[in-house]
Amino acid sequence: MKRNHFTQRLLIACGLLLIAALLAPALPAEAAPAPEETPLSSPWFLETLSAGGHHTCGLRTDGTLDCWGHNLYGQSSPPAVTFRQVSAGDWHSCGFRPGGTLVCWGYDGDGQATPPAGSFVQVSAGGSHTCGLRADNTVDCWGLDDDGQATDPAGTFLQVSAGGFHTCGVLSDGTVDCWGLNSYGQSNPPVGTTFSQVSAGLQHTCGIQAGGTVDCWGRDDSGQSSPPAGTFSQVSAGSLHTCGLRTDGTLACWGNDYSGQSSPPAGTFSQVTAGDLHSCGLRTDGTVACWGHDDEGQASPPAGSFSQRRVSAGGGHSCGLRADGTLACWGWNGDGQASPPPGTFSQVTTGDFHTCGVQTGGTLACWGSDFYDQASPPAGTFSQVSAGGHHTCALRANTTVACWGLDDHGQATAPVGAFAQVSAGGEHTCGLEASGAVACWGNDDDGQVTHPAGTFSQVSAGWHHTCGVQTGGTLACWGNDSYGQVTHPTGTFIQVSAGYAHTCGLRVTGTAECWGYDGDGQATPPGGTFSQISAGNFHTCGLRTNGLWTCWGNNDDGQLNGYRSYLPLTAREN
Numbered sequence: 286m287k288r289n290h291f292t293q294r295l296l297i298a299c300g301l302l303l304i305a306a307l308l309a310p311a312l313p314a315e316a317a318p319a320p321e322e323t324p325l326s327s328p329w330f331l332e333t334l335s336a337g338g339h340h341t342c343g344l345r346t347d348g349t350l351d352c353w354g355h356n357l358y359g360q361s362s363p364p365a366v367t368f369r370q371v372s373a374g375d376w377h378s379c380g381f382r383p384g385g386t387l388v389c390w391g392y393d394g395d396g397q398a399t400p401p402a403g404s405f406v407q408v409s410a411g412g413s414h415t416c417g418l419r420a421d422n423t424v425d426c427w428g429l430d431d432d433g434q435a436t437d438p439a440g441t442f443l444q445v446s447a448g449g450f451h452t453c454g455v456l457s458d459g460t461v462d463c464w465g466l467n468s469y470g471q472s473n474p475p476v477g478t479t480f481s482q483v484s485a486g487l488q489h490t491c492g493i494q495a496g497g498t499v500d501c502w503g504r505d506d507s508g509q510s511s512p513p514a515g516t517f518s519q520v521s522a523g524s525l526h527t528c529g530l531r532t533d534g535t536l537a538c539w540g541n542d543y544s545g546q547s548s549p550p551a552g553t554f555s556q557v558t559a560g561d562l563h564s565c566g567l568r569t570d571g572t573v574a575c576w577g578h579d580d581e582g583q584a585s586p587p588a589g590s591f592s593q594r595r596v597s598a599g600g601g602h603s604c605g606l607r608a609d610g611t612l613a614c615w616g617w618n619g620d621g622q623a624s625p626p627p628g629t630f631s632q633v634t635t636g637d638f639h640t641c642g643v644q645t646g647g648t649l650a651c652w653g654s655d656f657y658d659q660a661s662p663p664a665g666t667f668s669q670v671s672a673g674g675h676h677t678c679a680l681r682a683n684t685t686v687a688c689w690g691l692d693d694h695g696q697a698t699a700p701v702g703a704f705a706q707v708s709a710g711g712e713h714t715c716g717l718e719a720s721g722a723v724a725c726w727g728n729d730d731d732g733q734v735t736h737p738a739g740t741f742s743q744v745s746a747g748w749h750h751t752c753g754v755q756t757g758g759t760l761a762c763w764g765n766d767s768y769g770q771v772t773h774p775t776g777t778f779i780q781v782s783a784g785y786a787h788t789c790g791l792r793v794t795g796t797a798e799c800w801g802y803d804g805d806g807q808a809t810p811p812g813g814t815f816s817q818i819s820a821g822n823f824h825t826c827g828l829r830t831n832g833l834w835t836c837w838g839n840n841d842d843g844q845l846n847g848y849r850s851y852l853p854l855t856a857r858e859n
Contacts, residue, residue, distance in 0.1 A: 334567045336523070336560030337373025337410070339581045342380075343565075343573055344371055345589065347666075348610070348631065348645040350380060354583030360391030367629070367645050369610055373560070374410030374447070379417075381408045387417055397428030411447025411485070416454075418445050424454055434465030448485025448522070453492075455483050461492055471503030481814075486522030486559070491529075493520055495814060497795050499529055509540030516793045518779070523559030528566075530557045532779045532793035533758045534742055536566055546577030553742045553756075571668055571705075589682075598784075598821035599635025599672070603836065606633055610645060622653030636672030636709070637822070643670055647682060659690030673709030674748065678716075680707050686716055696727030710746030710783070715753075717744050723753055733764030747783030747820075752790075754781050760790060770801030784820030789827075791818050797827055807838030 333344040340354030340361045348367030356362060360378050363371075366388070368380040377391030377398040385404035393399055395413045403425075407418040414428030414435040424445050426435035432450045440462065445454040451465030451472045459479030463472035469488045478500065483492040489503030489510045497516030505511055507525045515537070519530040526540030526547045534553030542548055544562040552574070556567040563577030563584040575584035597604055602616030602623040610629030618624060620638045628650070630642040639653030639660045647666035655661055657675045665687070670679040676690030676697040686707050688697035694712045703719040713727030713734050721740030729735060731749045739761070744753040750764030750771050758777035766772055768786045781790040787801030787808040795814030803809055805823045815827040824838030 333370065334556055334558050334565055334573060335371050335373040335378075335410075336521075336558040336563060336565045336575075336583070337378065338375035338412075338561045339583050340373055340378070341558075341560065341563070341565050341575065341583050341586065342371045342373045342378050343567075343586070344368055347647045348629065351587055351589075352378065353586060355581035358392035363390060364388060367610075370407060372408050372410040372415075372447075374415065375412045375449075375561075377410055377415070379408045379410045379415055381405055381417075385420060389415065395429035399427065401425055401427060407444065409445050409447040409452075411452065412449040412487075414447055414452070416445045416447045416452050418442055418454075422457065426452060432466040436464060438462055438464055444482060446483050446485040446490075448490065449487035449524070451485055451490075453483045453485045453490050455480050455492075459495065461490075463490060469504035473502060475500060475502065482519060484520050484522040484527075486527065487524040487561075489522055489527070491520045491522045491527050493517055497532060497793070497814070501527065507541035512539060513537050516795070518795075519556060521557055521559040521564075523564065524561045526559055526564070528557045528559045528564050530554055530566075532795070533777065534779065538564060544578035549576060550574050597633055597635040597672075598819040598824060598826045598836070599640065600637035600822045601839075601841070602635060602640070603819075603821065603824075603826055604633045604635050604640055604642075606630060612642060614640065620654040624652065626650055626652060632669060634670050634672045635821070636677065637674050637711075639672055639677070641670045641672045641677055641679075643667055643679075649679060651677065657691035661689065663687055663689060669707065671707050671709040671714075673714065673746070674711040676709055676714070678707045678709045678714050680704055684719065688714060694728035698726060700724055700726060706743065708744055708746040710751065711748030711785070713746060713751070715744045715746045715751050717741055717753075721756060725751065731765035736763060737761050743780060745781050745783040745788075747788065748785045748822075750783055750788070752781045752783045752788050754778055754790075758793060762788065768802035773800060774798055780818060782818050782820040782825075784825065785822040787820060787825075789818045789820045789825050791815055799825065805839035810837060811835060 335342050342352040350363035352361035358376050370381040372379050379389040387400035387405050389398035389400050397413050397415045404420040405417040409416050416426040422441040424442050428435050434450050434452050441457045442454040453463040461474035461480050461483050463474050471488050471490050479495045480492040491501040499512035499517050499520050501510035509525050509527050516532045517529040518532050521528050528538040536549035538547035538549050546562050546564050554566040558565050565575040573586040575586050577584050604614040612625035614623040614625050622640045629645040633642040641651040644650050649662035651660035651662050659675050659677050666682040667679045678688040684703040686699040686704050688699045690697050696712050696714050704716045706717040708715050715725040723736045723741050723744050725734040725736050733749050733751050740756040741753040752762040760773040762771040762773045770786050770788050777793045778790045789799040797810035797815050797818050799808035799810050807825050818827040826836040
């Protein structure tokens with residue numbers, strides 16, 4: 286007779302929590318209430334790849350920068366320190382460092398590479414000026430100001446984008462404000478429309494509306510302000526062309542294509558950036574692809590992996606990445622799983638009773654329960670880590686998978702081969718091979734390891750079931766379906782996250798949909814649009830497209846309580 290895994294796991298969890306409660310210091314009778322939503326202190330999207338006038342810069346997984354292309358003014362010679370974000374302008378570049386300080390390099394004839402002191406959460410390098418978003422969400426600009434493009438605006442912002450001779454930003458209420466040169470109407474955003482992101486080009490501007498469609502205004506003689514239909518998660522305006530990241534991970538570019546800058550390659554991406562006559566994209570496997578004009582080598586990226594980051598909801602706790610690279614964790618802490626170590630990280634993942642993160646530099650750190658050595662990672666350099674029930678798996682820099690911890694079902698015995706992503710579940714693990722096929726190993730009592738054929742863009746392993754986003758955006762789920770967690774809805778999705786006995790996904794429209802066990806409300810998401818979702822054991826968290834996060838479900842351990850955290854969600858949820 287098949288066991289009721291949900292009841293069994295619940296009894297085990299209750300027993301462990303009771304033992305921990307008896308051994309641990311007394312907790313307050315009730316966790317401090319948290320607001321339903323907390324505004325981020327930084328924009329929802331930060332560039333880890335940026336195409337400038339004739340050069341490009343990218344953030345490596347260890348936090349260092351790599352720039353290539355034109356270097357007459359040193360704009361492609363970044364300092365040898367770690368960064369959280371980079372922005373390439375015409376002849377200069379700027380980066381946002383852990384701790385919030387800014388560093389700029391390259392041409393400084395107008396003061397565009399001389400940033401002010403203070404703490405920032407985002408920076409944007411334009412033609413001959415630069416703007417930054419301070420920690421208090423005000424905008425500070427410097428450099429050439431002959432058209433008012435560097436004149437600081439009033440109000441609080443979620444994001445800022447410096448163009449050729451104008452600047453635009455998303456205000457806290459989601460509307461857009463622009464200032465500077467307006468010869469083509471590039472500084473006249475639509476009135477009363479809310480946006481999740483904006484990008485200022487040379488003489489035009491584009492933004493992502495709340496529903497995911499792209500709206501552009503300004504110069505349009507090359508079609509750069511005439512976006513295609515469909516839903517997008519990010520847009521980047523160049524000189525005479527524009528590129529956007531569709532919600533299915535594919536790219537679309539429009540406008541001038543003289544040098545091939547509007548002819549992107551096939552495949553799935555997590556970010557796109559449009560320069561002068563070239564464009565670059567960050568693939569979901571962490572590699573960079575560029576196309577268009579390459580006279581200075583700006584479209585010839587180096588090999589290797591570049592940075593992608595995340596947030597994670599675990600068993601009874603949650604963790605997120607702050608703007609300065611440090612971690613914030615909250616919720617159940619009986620084993621220290623919500624007490625992250627100091628230092629800066631590029632990714633975090635939460636298991637049942639332990640947590641792991643990829644540190645700046647690519648090494649791993651784990652904390653919390655280590656009964657099965659699940660919090661004792663191996664040495665080496667990694668690009669992604671995934672914490673499961675009592676085991677952990679990680680993707681090495683050479684794309685092979687390493688696993689450790691409890692291995693009673695073979696869940697920590699990783700196969701050989703090249704992978705693009707790995708996801709550790711309760712007693713099994715699944716990975717996305719470089720070919721796009723899924724490979725699973727470990728406990729298969731409920732068929733959670735017996736995956737369907739086909740190619741996928743993402744996979745997520747739960748406790749006794751698995752779900753994946755197939756190429757094309759449809760979902761496939763397999764394994765235990767006692768609570769309907771495998772009976773997924775139809776339609777097109779951009780991400781899926783399998784929890785203990787429920788599953789959540791993001792549709793191409795940005796709306797969240799959950800199914801399966803809903804005893805604590807974990808499968809009843811609020812309305813609105815999201816850019817990422819993470820399903821834990823009995824709770825779920827999501828990041829809205831307007832930069833607000835919200836959690837729902839069980840809050841017995843304060844796992845819904847929030848901290849200000851930075852979540853540039855370009856990575857797939859594990």
